[in-house]
Amino acid sequence: MAETTNRGESLLFLTDEQVRKGIEAMFFAYQGFTADPDRILEGMDYGRAHHRAVHFIGRSPGTTVNNLLSILGVTKQSLNRVLRTLMEDGLVEARVGRVDRRERHLHLTEKGAALERQLSEAQRARMRAAYRAAGPQAVAGFRQVLEAMMDPAMRAHYGRLKEGGP
Amino acid sequence: MAETTNRGESLLFLTDEQVRKGIEAMFFAYQGFTADPDRILEGMDYGRAHHRAVHFIGRSPGTTVNNLLSILGVTKQSLNRVLRTLMEDGLVEARVGRVDRRERHLHLTEKGAALERQLSEAQRARMRAAYRAAGPQAVAGFRQVLEAMMDPAMRAHYGRLKEGGP
């Protein structure tokens, strides 16, 4: 009976109600997650799409357009519009590939890196506060659940960031 | 020195690199989080906005328009567009308030509840799989970090869902 009780208890975290609460937690947390950068970007001519591009270019300097495309999960036309304005404004630089000259390798300029820092610092401040409030063990769990939630292709991208380096 | 070591180690989870990985985990996980309902909705005349409305109406039957507005964090014009189509299509019903007749209390019809179930089941399947893969302790941490990441107003809404009832 101890085993039965134990089994029952250990599966309580999989009840519909628990899972629903998790879904809602994701929804509300994501609002907070994007709130600070969004506030900074409003007023500038940029939006969330520009933030994403600048983030991942800053994170993987020299990445190609195609790679960025599959990380962001948007069409090249959509990304192109964003990249064009960022290049026009001198935040991003596209260098022709040396081995394959069809490829464009993307880099942040100093101005682009400055924006990246500004956005990242705001977002990291909130994330760090949440980490500190929850503690290291909670953070480990947080990361585990998020990783399990990703599509496999995205999980691969995720794993390659920094840890593996491009 | 044991204390110093301990302090140093326990703060490693707050390094910029760890925090950045958390940010990226949120980004990629959110893609997965919305992927299944999005797939179901494409082809229907509905989108993510309809999903959100249907979700929270199903979760808090009888909620008012104003309450839904502040949960979703959008303008009334934006929400109205969505609610109008849902009511025209007979998925949502707005009942005039009995005590305050200015208020509209929102309910799902059987048809609306059916859509809600379809979307919710897909989303819960992914979430449940992630929960199962990560385990109960990770799930607890996941929820803690997400709660800490929310804006206080949103955390209040979150707390009121089901646990407190509307």
Added chain:
DNA sequence: ATTTTATGTCAGCCTTGTTGACTTTCCAAG
């Protein structure tokens, strides 16, 4: 009687996603 609140609606704008068609560049296989 007046003001405030809850809701609905019209009109117009912006960002960011989409598809489709077409071009240019250029590596690599034949």
Added chain:
DNA sequence: CTTGGAAAGTCAACAAGGCTGACATAAAAT
């Protein structure tokens, strides 16, 4: 060396879903 096809860019058109501003109505509150 020619050519097929991949990588990239561009143009046009469209849709979803945010936004603001202005205005209307009903009912509650003062």
